Amino acid sequence: MRLRLSTDSIRNASIERVEDLSGQALSSCYQCGRCSAGCPVVDEMDLIPNEVIRLLQFGQIKKVLRSKTIWICASCMQCSARCPKGVEFSSICDALRAMVLRMRLATPAVDAGNLSRVMVSKAPQMGVVSALRKLLNG
């Protein structure tokens, strides 16, 4: 299957949401891969950090929201510290996790569909994220 690229597909509403929530401009990333090269948990990821950004640049939000990567990221911020373009991948991960939770998505990586609406809206987000991270490798 060829991936059809178009104005609408690459700049869809979800992509704009990722940029809003993370405060990061996806177009700033020039795919050097330094974030991935320095990440301490990259071996456990199904998509490496720069790949996540590349897919977002192509508007491929679904692939990214389904990935284990966003739950494996330890938020250590090594990637952000190293990025020559000032892109904070860790913040992009935060945004993506928030989107999975708020949309209560059931993905192969985590199942947020079982979480109650109350829990998602009331519990501190970090708590929910941590809980899901623990479940992930169980």
Added chain:
Amino acid sequence: MEHRIGVFVCHCGTNIAGVVDVKRVAEELAKYPGVAYSTDYLYMCSDPGQNLVKDAIKEHGLTGVVVSACSPTLHEATFRRAGAAADLNQYRVEMANIREHCSWVHRGDKEMATEKAIKIIKTMIEKVKQNEALEPISVPMTHRAMVVGAGIAGIQAALDIANAGHDVVLVEKEPSVGGHMAQLSETFPTLDCSQCILTPKMVEVSQHPRIKLLTYCEIDDVSGYVGNFKVRIKKKAAYVNRDVCNGCGLCIEKCPAKTASEFDEGLSERKAIYTPFAQAVPNQPVLDRDHCIYFESGKCGVCQKVCPVDAIDYEQKDEFLDEEVGAIIVATGFDLYPIVNIGEYGGGDIKDVVTSLQFERLLSASGPTGGVVRRPSDGEIPKEVVFLTCVGSRDPEGHMPYCSKVCCMYLTKHAMLYKHNEHDGQAYVFYMDVRTPGKDYEEFYQRAAEEDDVLYIRGKVSKLFEEDGKVMVWGVDTLTGQKVEIAADMVVLGLAMVPSATATELAKMLKIQMNQWGFYSEAHPKLRPVESLAPGFYLAGAAQGPKDIPEVVAQASAAASKVCALFAEKEYHREPIVAWIDEDECAGCRICISVCPYDAIEFDDEKEVARVQEAICEGCGARIAACPSATAQQRNLTDDQLYMMVSAALED
């Protein structure tokens, strides 16, 4: 005469010493007959190295010197100067090339390389033994330059030479000066308008009291040599008397015949009588007889009727002018690689697949669409525009193997300007590498990606085809390994830069070298980048290789300064390594006259002998080989010398 030859063996760092046993070479040669002094040194061309030569000449009373190092094209002049400084005639200093001819090609075999180096040096010792002490030949020089091609390179070079106080003849084959830069919209990385920065210079060349501007002219023949060229120029019939035409443009307005505009790259039409563009310099029209009704059928004649000053002359013929100049700068520029050669991208048959120069015209405020990007098929404003880099470049199997150097940058500029035009549109650039090697260039590219959301996709597009009014683009993103496709409204090809159509023909006429792709060759890729190997010829602009405007201008000014340096001397001093003839022995057969490529031999009808004109002879050796009575000889390369050199090489 007792020979006292000095041998100086250079290490060239490890270039030579890493392969050749330089100590042993120096020791062996110390024993060779006629050698009075032999030594080795790390860098002979350095100051201490040259002093070593000078001191040894004085101390050991040397009668000749063999510097065993690199190619004479690099340092012969250096060591001749060093010899002269120590009062040794400079033509008794020779170089034995044990780098290019030995160490660089025999890296694997030290023993053999060392033996070979010894032999090379021995041959040069034998040569030096019989070298005459010569003096350079002085010839008068015309302090007037010719520049061929009036793109930005030729314009800049002409202005610099003229402003330095020398007369210049500027020859341009088209009806106007300006070259490709006149066609450009805005220029990276500053986005200043191309015409705004170019047209003042175009006007300046046309008004400069020291510049004779010859547009619509071609070089017909060149003879002579550095300092004294004679150039025959063909002034093509324009069917307009340029002495009386006042450029009112009435003829253009009324002419009923139309054809595709070269200046707009076929995107608009011009008349049969035309100036290429509104700001053309000179602004006098020329009549293109191939598209004129009068020349086709004898009818029409409208232009002649309307011309208020009677300038139209259907009987005009090509004219020939003779100009004498001392130096020639070739600045004939580039063309785009023909789109028909790119079959995988439609070969020019898909209407909305355009060349990069066509896209420049679409972006230009003075272009066929007034600067609004509209696609050729239906005039619609495109929403998805795809730019392809390396089209015909970096493709050793199918097209040109080299990188065209400017396309990454101009396609980035195109994508950016398109987005400035069309905020809702999307620009994609397919690339293999984004090459931005210039001041402020990388920043420009990053701005295109960040501020104008240009999506750079890493991969070369495999094919383009039409489907439902769109151009389908099939490519891949090698970063994610995904095949991608785009239904584009328009595709722009970053075609390779190739030498201009007439470059090869011109190079043959001028007898200057080109590389295999037809770009003029410089005398040395690093140290003599604006000179041709042929004396008196200089290179500027994209004719020497792909380059952008800042680089073209720098190179043009450099070529101009070389010409000014040549003109700084009253006379030109030539190498005396020329042919000579023993008049008593010459049989008067004239064979040598027929073989000399430089017409350097005259015949003395009274004495019935051939005579060399030393000022013209290039010392190529052709006549010496041809002379049946073996009376023709070359100074410092006589048959005797060659015999001794060959013997030395063959000795065990």
